[in-house]
Amino acid sequence: MNCRYVQSRLSAYLDFELSGVEQQQIRNHLEQCIECSRELESLRITKVLLQQLPVVVPSSRGAERVLQRLQAQAAPAPQRFRMLNWRRTRWWQFAGGFALAVALAFWSRTEPERPFYVTSSPVSLTSLSSETAFSRTNFFPHQSTLHRASSLQGVLVYVHRSPQALHASPASLPVVPVAYPADPLLEHYPASYWNTLIINAESTFSSR
Template sequence: MNCELTKTTVHGYFDGELDAVRSTEFESHLESCLECQAELKEIESLRALLHNSNLYEHASPQFRERLRKQLAQATGAERVDAVSSRKWFLAPAFSVLAAAAAALMIVLLLSPSRTQSARISAELIDAHVRSLQPGHLTDVQSTDQHTVKPWFDGKLDFIPPVSDYSEQGFSLLGGRLDVVDGHNVAALVYARRKHFVNLFIWPARESEGLPDNSGSRRGYNWSAWQSGDMRFCLVSDAAATDLRELKGLMHR
């Protein structure tokens, strides 16, 4: 073999990894180089052989099951370890804890709405995560707002506003009932690229008096606000800017 390109560039060309310029250059070289032509044919048939020989090793169902158990055990065990290894210093730490509790209680008394909103946002994230479990996402599955909205009729003591924003990149997938803070809420589900967004809607209660807020926790973003006498909260692992965008669309 004399052609240097036969050893290298032909592979990049074959794998579609050359940029446009090098690819064109190589094609004009290929026309006159018998070595490269032969090599190209050879690696083509090698690939066909590899693809047709059923060599891919999938994880067996038994292995999947074993792994699932192992993961569950490991995560459970880690928690037990963490708790028991902390026990030894729990006693001296208790007075610190008591002081912290007292301090926290003062904070609690001074700003009830703040901690209440923290609790509710934690619950909403929890509800979002729960909804992602197989079969939990939607009770009514439809991309049509005129199907989703009537579905809520009679199931709640309010009718949530339902709109589809497919054209703006948020496709309505459906809706379901959920419970947050002991009350029934409507949940609409949107797809944003590969992310799911839950929109929780419930009538504002006077005792709530929650401020608008947004934040993130462990990769999940939320954004909550009030409009008229309804409360809204978006929760997703999509970017915070995506949530702002969806909120903006709803208020247009």
């Protein structure tokens, strides 16, 4: 057993990751080899230094932010947007709708970004009324939506915002379908990619 062989196994020796026989053979070598013992000691110190590194404390809201994003992802979208059933509609649903309309109106005045909508699968434009409503996002698609869409040829639907659009029924909104690739890494595409899609969609809309 020469020094080169021993030194190539010193970390594993240090970690007790060798077989019992090999561990003993290296130990025997170390008892009579100053050079290899010195090498071992420097590796031991390195390991100890790493073990003694202080634990880094994250910001207090880190876990909370993960949970918030999970909550946003977990919403099973299609079940949430059934058409209103007039017989079962309660006063608070009207109140909620009113509050939402006010919030949208406020949002439309404060948010400069163009809104667009993403569907979770290829759909015909006539079926977009309930599908589009759940996945609106200001910048780029929700990761959950993309995840569902990644195995499909997804469809991005641009909805032109106008004062009328806020009060119009979803089915009557002007939409432009834009295909994006079925790519498992879609969610990692930069915002610029989605911005380009939106700009293209907008120009298509304008030229109509």
